[in-house]
Amino acid sequence: METSDRDTTLATAETVARHSHGKLVAFLAMRSGDVTAAEDALSEAFAAALSVWPSKGCPANPEAWLLTVARRKLIDQIRSRHDGPGSDELEALAETIGEIAEDDIPDRRLGLLFACTHPAIDAGIRSPLMMQVVLGLDAAQIASAFLLSPAAMSQRLVRAKAKIRHAGIPFRIPNRNELPERLEMVLDAIYASFAEGWIDAAGSDIARRELAGEAIFLERLLTELLPDEPEVWGLLALMLYAEARRPARRNSRGGFVPLGQQDTALWDAEMIEEAEAALRRASGAGLIGRYQLEAAIQSAHVERRRTGSVSWRAILSLYDALVNLTGSPVASINRALALAELEGPTTGLEALDEVSGDPRIGSYQPYWAARAELLARTGASREAWQAYEIAIGLERDPAVKRYLEMRQADLGSDSLPQGR
Amino acid sequence: MQYLLTLYVDESGWGKMTPEQQQQGAASYMAYTEALKAAGALVNSNRLRPSATATTLRVTNGKTQVLDGPFADSKEQLGGYYLIDVPDLDAAMSWAGRCPAAQHGVVEVRAIWAM
Numbered sequence: 104m105e106t107s108d109r110d111t112t113l114a115t116a117e118t119v120a121r122h123s124h125g126k127l128v129a130f131l132a133m134r135s136g137d138v139t140a141a142e143d144a145l146s147e148a149f150a151a152a153l154s155v156w157p158s159k160g161c162p163a164n165p166e167a168w169l170l171t172v173a174r175r176k177l178i179d180q181i182r183s184r185h186d187g188p189g190s191d192e193l194e195a196l197a198e199t200i201g202e203i204a205e206d207d208i209p210d211r212r213l214g215l216l217f218a219c220t221h222p223a224i225d226a227g228i229r230s231p232l233m234m235q236v237v238l239g240l241d242a243a244q245i246a247s248a249f250l251l252s253p254a255a256m257s258q259r260l261v262r263a264k265a266k267i268r269h270a271g272i273p274f275r276i277p278n279r280n281e282l283p284e285r286l287e288m289v290l291d292a293i294y295a296s297f298a299e300g301w302i303d304a305a306g307s308d309i310a311r312r313e314l315a316g317e318a319i320f321l322e323r324l325l326t327e328l329l330p331d332e333p334e335v336w337g338l339l340a341l342m343l344y345a346e347a348r349r350p351a352r353r354n355s356r357g358g359f360v361p362l363g364q365q366d367t368a369l370w371d372a373e374m375i376e377e378a379e380a381a382l383r384r385a386s387g388a389g390l391i392g393r394y395q396l397e398a399a400i401q402s403a404h405v406e407r408r409r410t411g412s413v414s415w416r417a418i419l420s421l422y423d424a425l426v427n428l429t430g431s432p433v434a435s436i437n438r439a440l441a442l443a444e445l446e447g448p449t450t451g452l453e454a455l456d457e458v459s460g461d462p463r464i465g466s467y468q469p470y471w472a473a474r475a476e477l478l479a480r481t482g483a484s485r486e487a488w489q490a491y492e493i494a495i496g497l498e499r500d501p502a503v504k505r506y507l508e509m510r511q512a513d514l515g516s517d518s519l520p521q522g523r
Numbered sequence: 524m525q526y527l528l529t530l531y532v533d534e535s536g537w538g539k540m541t542p543e544q545q546q547q548g549a550a551s552y553m554a555y556t557e558a559l560k561a562a563g564a565l566v567n568s569n570r571l572r573p574s575a576t577a578t579t580l581r582v583t584n585g586k587t588q589v590l591d592g593p594f595a596d597s598k599e600q601l602g603g604y605y606l607i608d609v610p611d612l613d614a615a616m617s618w619a620g621r622c623p624a625a626q627h628g629v630v631e632v633r634a635i636w637a638m
Binding site: 222270272274 | 524610611612613615616625632634636
């Protein structure tokens with residue numbers, strides 16, 4: 104077999120595994136509630152795919168192929184176990200699987216997402232659980248996002264999955280009175296996954312790029328199921344605005360291009376139209392929320408496409424509202440940058456000082472990058488150099504790192520600390 | 524699925540209540556039990572004698588140790604239970620929330636391990 108064919112097969116397998124993970128897990132675990140067993144069966148099916156597909160070729164419907172194999176593994180697993188009502192489970196499984204045609208696997212992911220937000224599950228593990236079970240991130244990736252060791256994260260995820268199964272937590276969209284709070288958790292997890300995918304600006308890492316696409320796909324599904332929830336539309340708009348700019352985020356040499364310098368002709372106009380429509384739909388409900396505000400800020404930036412300039416006045420008032428609503432230090436940092444555009448870098452720095460006491464800020468790259476940028480504009484080049492140094496140290500994206508190093512070098516030799 | 528709702532309450536509370544309050548309290552449990560029956564959710568339910576009447580046993584090296592009193596020496600004691608049969612945890616939690624014990628104590632919801 105040619106290497107390139109093998110690579111193509113592997114890439115297809117990766118894509119299908121990523122795309123179908125949540126859908127197949129949700130479907131296989133729907134009746135039994137046994138997410139762990141569904142995941143195990145699916146990973147065995149995936150391993151089988153990796154050994155069979157390269158020699159026999161990819162099946163016409165890879166998802167159905169994985170489902171068939173996973174189902175067989177699941178049945179074997181249940182038969183070999185003695186801790187439960189095996190025959191009932193087999194019946195339930197047969198029933199579940201009997202009711203569908205293989206090329207039309209129903210999407211139960213939202214039910215599973217909402218199960219992960221159940222109040223009977225420890226609040227701290229709900230987001231990680233959604234990211235693993237539905238979006239297929241591994242424990243190590245999630246652990247780093249939540250500042251926990253992979254071992255501790257795995258242990259807590261295992262425990263949460265056991266709870267879903269043994270306590271009988273249902274896979275369904277909650278009642279109206281519980282919906283707002285639980286919906287917020289689902290939206291946060293979808294956005295966190297999108298952000299994981301967004302980090303890889305060039306889209307060279309297939310798994311990450313898929314993650315952003317998956318998050319948008321899930322969000323679209325959510326707008327179909329909950330069309331009257333403004334924040335659902337707000338988050339869809341926010342992600343579409345961001346995704347629309349993907350082609351402009353790096354130049355032809357792979358270098359980072361800041362938002363204000365991006366070539367607006369490279370933005371995806373169609374996606375922006377869809378984002379605008381989603382945002383209009385959200386604001387029609389007259390109920391403001393975090394994601395609608397963030398989307399509105401994106402919309403104001405995107406205006407540059409038509410007018411050639413950005414209304415910092417509008418952006419500042421949106422950030423004011425966002426800071427009031429969420430109290431988030433991240434919003435405060437961006438507010439300080441908007442303020443600097445209107446009233447100069449010194450005023451911006453003063454606003455930035457107000458959040459510097461927040462313990463979360465010290466290791467937050469955007470704070471140091473913002474600080475460095477504003478200090479450089481005031482001419483305090485030594486302090487700016489120092490702030491860039493910290494920002495560079497905190498950045499994990501090589502392109503952004505290079506950009507910051509370039510900005511730091513632009514400060515000139517006077518900015519260097521003594522002895523450098 | 525079957526769930527056991529165990530009711531933990533401060534036992535000293537009952538004695539401090541006026542006869543009318545006690546009557547009201549008993550009536551609210553009866554109404555709750557009736558509601559469970561009417562919904563077809565009740566499997567079984569009982570109120571327990573006070574924990575002071577409990578006897579706790581443990582066999583160590585073949586020797587039975589007997590303790591006069593409850594296993595856990597806490598303020599809130601197991602006072603009774605409801606065994607219910609409902610579709611899922613949401614339904615079980617909704618019944619647990621309506622239980623009078625949730626007002627003056629706590630209700631623990633545990634799924635039955637089906638054999």
